[in-house]
Amino acid sequence: MRSEIIKILLENKDEFVSGEHISERLGISRSAVSKHIKNIKNQGYDIESITKKGHKIFGCPDLLSGGIIKHDLNTDFIGKEVIHFDTIGSTNDYAKEIAGDSIDGTIVVSEEQTKGRGRRGKEWHSIKGDGIWLSIILKPDIYPHKAPFITQIAGASIVKSLRNLGIDASIKWPNDIIVNNKKVSGILTELGAEIDQINYIVLGIGMNVKTMNFPEEINSIATSIFKEGYDVKRIDILKNILEEFEKLYLDYTERNDKSSCIKICKESSAILGKKIYIINGDKKRKVKCIDINEEGNLVIINEDNDIEELISGEVSI
Numbered sequence: 001m002r003s004e005i006i007k008i009l010l011e012n013k014d015e016f017v018s019g020e021h022i023s024e025r026l027g028i029s030r031s032a033v034s035k036h037i038k039n040i041k042n043q044g045y046d047i048e049s050i051t052k053k054g055h056k057i058f059g060c061p062d063l064l065s066g067g068i069i070k071h072d073l074n075t076d077f078i079g080k081e082v083i084h085f086d087t088i089g090s091t092n093d094y095a096k097e098i099a100g101d102s103i104d105g106t107i108v109v110s111e112e113q114t115k116g117r118g119r120r121g122k123e124w125h126s127i128k129g130d131g132i133w134l135s136i137i138l139k140p141d142i143y144p145h146k147a148p149f150i151t152q153i154a155g156a157s158i159v160k161s162l163r164n165l166g167i168d169a170s171i172k173w174p175n176d177i178i179v180n181n182k183k184v185s186g187i188l189t190e191l192g193a194e195i196d197q198i199n200y201i202v203l204g205i206g207m208n209v210k211t212m213n214f215p216e217e218i219n220s221i222a223t224s225i226f227k228e229g230y231d232v233k234r235i236d237i238l239k240n241i242l243e244e245f246e247k248l249y250l251d252y253t254e255r256n257d258k259s260s261c262i263k264i265c266k267e268s269s270a271i272l273g274k275k276i277y278i279i280n281g282d283k284k285r286k287v288k289c290i291d292i293n294e295e296g297n298l299v300i301i302n303e304d305n306d307i308e309e310l311i312s313g314e315v316s317i
């Protein structure tokens with residue numbers, strides 16, 4: 001309910017909105033409206049309330065709460081339902097728990113994660129207010145073998161959003177987002193499926209936005225948007241990602257069209273045309289990356305000068 005009230009105030013941010021108007025729109029009593037407004041102010045929202053005039057919003061705290069995300073969000077279904085936590089273990093874990101009963105496109109976002117998870121069982125540092133710790137619940141009508149490409153769509157939409165906001169970001173195939181040669185964002189896609197049917201996909205996105213200090217072991221490879229000299233709000237990045245993601249996702253799931261996604265992956269690639277390392281456990285081989293083909297697979301020339309196509313893997317520059 002609070003997020004609905006914030007949404008109404010933001011829609012009318014140049015004027016006072018009466019308690020009566022809010023109570024009629026939301027079907028709750030005037031005293032319930034007053035109580036919610038009091039709580040919203042306690043969360044740090046700058047709202048002026050004047051008797052007989054109503055409530056006017058002047059400022060929002062730097063929170064990724066439902067009302068702020070939904071306000072002016074230009075999507076059809078992604079982010080129509082927002083679940084926002086101050087703190088949680090992992091947004092992906094929570095999203096998986098509720099996926100069965102959630103509507104397609106529901107997002108789970110938290111200011112902090114205490115058990116954030118990265119790929120290959122690694123920990124993902126998710127300090128309070130420093131980044132975007134987001135999971136999107138998806139229920140596409142596609143076969144399970146087609147699900148991995150959704151990670152690539154996420155990578156393309158993240159890089160496109162950062163570029164829209166003036167940030168010089170690139171993709172290290174298949175799905176790390178890089179700024180100035182260091183990682184700012186990663187994706188953890190998890191699938192709940194039967195042999196021939198997807199029940200849900202939980203698409204987890206982590207982005208370091210304001211982080212200044214990283215643990216010793218990742219300090220040389222991790223960075224944040226702010227640390228690289230870009231002062232961009234978390235909310236603007238998050239909304240941009242949701243909007244760009246939805247477009248590419250619908251191209252793929254409704255029209256089987258990967259072309260826009262691949263175009264972005266190629267144009268914003270951090271490795272195309274370069275010598276890279278393919279990492280397999282503790283083995284490393286030096287190869288040249290020559291293409292990302294229309295399937296989204298990486299095409300390389302290997303040590304024996306043969307052409308190889310990689311469907312997945314870990315690469316380093």
Ligand code: BTN
Binds near residue numbers: 115119122187205
């Ligand atoms: C990686 O690059 O290793 C993937 C990192 C994914 C981190 C995000 S943060 C939100 C979501 N919840 C998690 O526990 N992990 C993902």
